[in-house]
Amino acid sequence: MRAELVFNSAVEHLNAGREDQALRILRQFLLKQPNEPNANKLIALIHGGRHEDAQALFYMSRAAAASPQDPDLHFLHGNILFLMQRHAESAAVLRKCLAISPAHTQGVDVLSKCLMTLGDAAGAAKVYEDALTREPSAARLYIDLAVTLVEVGRADDAAEVLKRGLKACPNDRDLVMSAACYFNFVDADPHGHRELHQRLAGLTPPAGVARECVISRDAERPLRVALLSSDFKDHACGTFLRPLVESLPGPGVRMYLYSAAEKPDAWTEWFRGRGEWREVASMDHAGLAAQCRGDGIDILVECNGWTTGTRLGMLNPRVAPVQATFLGYPNTTAISTVDWRIVDATTDPQGAESHCTERLARMDGCFLCYQPQPGDPQPRPSSAMLDESRPVTFGCFNRLAKITQRTVAVWAEVLNRVPHSRLLLKARVQSEPLNLAFAQRFVAYGIDPGRVKFSPYAPAHAEHLGLYGEIDVALDCFPYNGTTTTCEALWMGVPVVTLRGSVHRARVGASILGAAGMPEMIAEDEAQYVELAVRLAADRVRLRMLRDSMRDRLRGSMLLDAPGYGPRFEAALRAMWRDQAMASDGASGGRS
Numbered sequence: 001m002r003a004e005l006v007f008n009s010a011v012e013h014l015n016a017g018r019e020d021q022a023l024r025i026l027r028q029f030l031l032k033q034p035n036e037p038n039a040n041k042l043i044a045l046i047h048g049g050r051h052e053d054a055q056a057l058f059y060m061s062r063a064a065a066a067s068p069q070d071p072d073l074h075f076l077h078g079n080i081l082f083l084m085q086r087h088a089e090s091a092a093v094l095r096k097c098l099a100i101s102p103a104h105t106q107g108v109d110v111l112s113k114c115l116m117t118l119g120d121a122a123g124a125a126k127v128y129e130d131a132l133t134r135e136p137s138a139a140r141l142y143i144d145l146a147v148t149l150v151e152v153g154r155a156d157d158a159a160e161v162l163k164r165g166l167k168a169c170p171n172d173r174d175l176v177m178s179a180a181c182y183f184n185f186v187d188a189d190p191h192g193h194r195e196l197h198q199r200l201a202g203l204t205p206p207a208g209v210a211r212e213c214v215i216s217r218d219a220e221r222p223l224r225v226a227l228l229s230s231d232f233k234d235h236a237c238g239t240f241l242r243p244l245v246e247s248l249p250g251p252g253v254r255m256y257l258y259s260a261a262e263k264p265d266a267w268t269e270w271f272r273g274r275g276e277w278r279e280v281a282s283m284d285h286a287g288l289a290a291q292c293r294g295d296g297i298d299i300l301v302e303c304n305g306w307t308t309g310t311r312l313g314m315l316n317p318r319v320a321p322v323q324a325t326f327l328g329y330p331n332t333t334a335i336s337t338v339d340w341r342i343v344d345a346t347t348d349p350q351g352a353e354s355h356c357t358e359r360l361a362r363m364d365g366c367f368l369c370y371q372p373q374p375g376d377p378q379p380r381p382s383s384a385m386l387d388e389s390r391p392v393t394f395g396c397f398n399r400l401a402k403i404t405q406r407t408v409a410v411w412a413e414v415l416n417r418v419p420h421s422r423l424l425l426k427a428r429v430q431s432e433p434l435n436l437a438f439a440q441r442f443v444a445y446g447i448d449p450g451r452v453k454f455s456p457y458a459p460a461h462a463e464h465l466g467l468y469g470e471i472d473v474a475l476d477c478f479p480y481n482g483t484t485t486t487c488e489a490l491w492m493g494v495p496v497v498t499l500r501g502s503v504h505r506a507r508v509g510a511s512i513l514g515a516a517g518m519p520e521m522i523a524e525d526e527a528q529y530v531e532l533a534v535r536l537a538a539d540r541v542r543l544r545m546l547r548d549s550m551r552d553r554l555r556g557s558m559l560l561d562a563p564g565y566g567p568r569f570e571a572a573l574r575a576m577w578r579d580q581a582m583a584s585d586g587a588s589g590g591r592s
Contacts, residue, residue, distance in 0.1 A: 071101035079110050087114045098127075103135035109144050119433030121152045139165060139172035146182055151429050153400030153438050155185035173203040181306055184330055185401050185480050190355045190503050197334035198357065200306070204335070208285030210317035216298070219581040223253050224295060225573060226320070228280070228302040229328070230260040230309025232271040234461075236484040237303060237328050242267075243371040245274045247566025253573065256295055258288075260304075260311050280311075289319040298322060299573055301342070305329020312338070322580050325358065327368075330480070330505035332356030340576050342569075343367050346511040347504045355503060361572045365558050366515035368508075369565035370487040377462055379493035379551065380469040385544050392537040395424040395471030395494075397455075397464075397485045400438065402477035410499075410526050411475055412445030414533045421537060424470055426455045468492035472543055473536045481509035490516055490554060493547035495536055497521050499529045515559040 067073050074097035081090035094111040097104055108131045115124040128145035135141060142165030149158035162179040169175050180196045227245070231237035249255045255275040261268055262281050271277075276295070280288055288311075292300060300320035304310040305328045315323050316337045324340040325333050332341070334357045341348075341358040344367040348360050384390045394414060396403070403425075415421055423442075427435070439449035458464045465488060468474075474489040476482055476498035486509055489496050498509030500522050510522045523529035536543065554560050 068096075069100055071097045071104050071107065074100070075104060075107045075110070078107070082110050082114055087117045090114050091118070098131075103131045103138060103141070105131075105138065105140050105144075108141065112144065112148055116148065116151070116429060116434075117431070119431035121148070121434055121437055124148050137168050139169040139175040142169070143175055143178045146178060150182060150185070150401040152434055153403050153427075153441075155182065155401045155403075156405050158182055158401075159186045159188075171203065173200070176200045176203055177306060180331075182401075184505055186404055187406065187479050194332055194334070194355055194357070197306075197332050201334035201336065201357075204313050204316070206316050207313045208289065208317060211289060213318055213321045215321040215580055217581050219574075219578040222251065223298045223573060223577055224256065225253050225299045225301065226256040226258045226278075226292065226295065226297045227275075228258040228260065228300055228304075228311060230262065230281070230304055230311070231328065232257060232259045232268055233261050233263070233265050234267040238267055238271075239371065239484055239487075240327060240368050241271070241303065243369040243562040243565055244569060245271060246371075247369075247562045247564075248569055249275060250566065250570065253570050256297065258291070258300075260309055262309070283314075285314050285317075285319070288314050292319045299324060299577060301326050301573075302338070303327045305331070305333055322576055324361065324576065330508070331503075332358060339580070342572055343504060344511055346514055347507045352504065361576050363572045364568050366511045368483070368487075368512065368515075368559075369562055370491070370512075370559050371562055372491050372560075373461065375462065376491065377466050379547050380466075381544065381547060382469060382472050384472050385540060385547065388540065391420040391422055392418055392472045392540075393422045393424050393470055394418075394473050394475050394533065394537070395468075396475050396477060396482075397426040397467070397488075398477045398482045400425070400427050402480045402482070404477075404479070405441070407477055408441050409445060410529060412442050412447050413530050414475065414537075415442070415447050415451060416445070417530065417534045418537045421451070423452050423475075424455055425452065426457065426467070428457060430454060430457055464488075465492055468494050472540075473497065473533055475533060476509045478509075479503070479506040481506060483508055483512070486512050487559070490518075490550060490559075493550040495521055495543070495546050495550075497523065497529060497532045497536070499523045499526065512559060515557060516554055517557045517559075518553075 074093055078090045078093035078097060081093060091111055091114040094107050094114065097107040098111065101107065108127055112124040112127045115127065125145060125148055128141055128148065132138065132141050142161055146158040146161050149155070149161065159182060162175070162182060165175050166179055176196065177200050180200050183193055183196065227241070229237065229241065231241065245255070245257065256278060257271055257275045258278045258280045259268070259271070260281045278291060280291065283291065297320045299322040300315070301324045302312060302315060303326055304312065305325055306312065307328050312333055312335055316335050318337040323338050324342055325338050326342040332355065336357065338358050340361045341356055342361045342363065344363045344365065347367060348362065353360055382393060384392050394411070411423060415423060435454045436449065439452035442452055443449055455467050455470065458467055468489055469492070471494050474494045474496040476486060476496055478499045479501050481498060486496050486498070496509070496513065498513055498521060500510040501507055513519060513521050521532060523532055558564070
């Protein structure tokens with residue numbers, strides 16, 4: 001009996017709820033045809049209730065066997081195995097796909113993901129490099145290779161790959177966007193970085209037709225302000241939007257929340273109950289413009305920048321009289337219709353104007369406000385605080401992409417200066433081979449890789465915060481500082497050492513620590529950074545005092561002052577509005 005007929009008969013029994021009969025048919029067939037591909041897998045899948053997976057696997061494997069020179073069929077077969085988390089088997093099938101079509105973009109991508117999951121980061125990168133030798137103008141391959149490298153903390157190498165890609169494909173928008181975003185992780189020339197963003201903006205065509213946006217000359221009337229974000233949800237940016245949404249509305253501001261969140265959650269429901277809620281995820285430019293006109297929006301503040309979920313392109317032509325960017329992206333948008341970036345004097349001191357195309361609206365004090373969540377666990381003493389014989393643990397829970405080779409060199413100096421100390425890191429993509437490969441980066445500086453540890457990945461918020469109990473001193477990354485992680489560490493009683501850099505993303509740590517009332521933790525150069533970390537590690541009495549007192553200290557600081565944050569943000573909005581109102585005096589009253 002043909003395998004197709006056997007399986008079709010089994011499927012009929014499954015659809016009728018007769019699973020035992022389906023399994024009996026398959027087992028009898030297996031006894032007669034012991035070499036039938038995937039038969040045992042099918043039985044295991046059916047036992048697990050995954051009937052659709054079993055059916056898909058069966059037909060794809062049969063189709064690939066019938067057309068062995070069709071790379072797409074091998075890819076589909078391998079992709080099904082990948083989705084079923086059979087990574088080693090998937091890799092074997094996908095290699096058949098690439099043997100026939102070496103630059104099969106989807107095959108390269110999924111094979112690389114398989115190898116990453118199996119802990120073979122070098123092999124994953126080689127898959128892309130091999131494909132690029134055959135297709136050097138395939139922009140997607142450069143992007144995907146960069147993503148792979150970034151995931152395992154090789155942002156420096158990813159930047160070099162993207163530079164190669166820009167030479168080969170200078171006008172590919174997706175590639176330019178990836179380069180603009182990933183260059184934030186490394187020491188990029190700020191003026192060249194601005195030019196790259198301008199190239200990206202130039203490759204982003206206008207989203208619609210220009211319409212008149214009337215600017216009122218009444219500079220003091222109440223303002224209608226819309227916050228546009230895809231992050232009205234449980235997200236790092238959502239953490240900072242919550243205190244803003246709670247504290248901004250008042251006599252001077254009527255607030256609208258323009259949500260582009262595509263996967264709403266419990267946090268989304270919380271946001272929905274604040275301000276005037278608008279669902280804009282499916283709107284085009286004309287729809288967004290009509291919504292702004294209908295709501296009478298004066299200032300539209302977009303909160304994504306060039307990050308996932310961005311709607312930046314929708315702001316050109318402008319949909320509101322005044323348009324600003326805030327929070328989500330640590331650099332310029334370079335979109336000509338975005339008038340302002342909302343920052344502060346620490347993140348963007350005088351002279352920072354040359355790094356961006358927008359004007360800078362500097363808030364009084366820190367541009368961020370942190371709001372802990374109800375039910376956050378209490379700080380707990382580390383093992384080194386409880387037992388003087390235990391080693392001190394430095395730590396960083398930022399994504400590995402932010403840990404450049406320059407950062408590794410400085411952290412290694414800290415570890416060398418504090419004998420037996422450890423470094424605790426956290427990575428989303430983890431396996432023993434990947435962790436060991438990252439730890440090996442410290443060997444060149446005399447550090448035993450066994451001193452570099454990885455915590456289990458803890459997606460739950462309370463569990464994640466609990467991991468700070470393993471850390472004595474947190475080390476901030478540079479040139480791309482932490483933001484949420486810095487606030488979380490402080491809230492959990494862990495002091496954070498940061499290095500004040502020269503551009504916004506390298507100065508956020510200084511802004512947060514200044515607002516927290518801890519300027520003594522801000523280093524002005526690498527040598528001082530090392531000294532601060534070493535001194536903290538040597539003073540366990542001070543570490544215990546900080547662990548016990550940090551929360552009370554923060555509650556009295558600007559960093560957690562939500563009631564004061566809204567008025568300060570409103571003052572920045574009002575200054576922007578006054579400036580635009582004054583600029584409109586004597587003009588026609590409209591702009592496009």
